[in-house]
Amino acid sequence: MKKAAYIALLAAAGLLAQTAEQSTSESTTTTTKDNGRKQRTDSTTTSNASDGEGNRSSSVSQTTTKSKRHHGKTKKTTTTESTSSETRQR
Numbered sequence: 001m002k003k004a005a006y007i008a009l010l011a012a013a014g015l016l017a018q019t020a021e022q023s024t025s026e027s028t029t030t031t032t033k034d035n036g037r038k039q040r041t042d043s044t045t046t047s048n049a050s051d052g053e054g055n056r057s058s059s060v061s062q063t064t065t066k067s068k069r070h071h072g073k074t075k076k077t078t079t080t081e082s083t084s085s086e087t088r089q090r
Helices: 002-017
Strands: 022-034 038-050 056-070 073-087
Touching: none
Parallel strands: none
Antiparallel strands: 022 038, 038 056, 056 073
């Protein structure tokens, strides 16, 4: 009986010691139009991840695209900004 209780206790401790890896990602896009002459598209992507050791990382990417029509010509401008961070447990 003591041996079975000891094995059950070791198994429970092993399950508690394991932590799952987690990862999430989210993307949002917004498009705005103005009478067919101007158009703006904003896109944001956010990613987060963590592992069983407590290490975490995250990144954010923002992209803005603007287009403008004037006298039949289209001018397009794209701006991208990225940020990332990482935290490590010791």
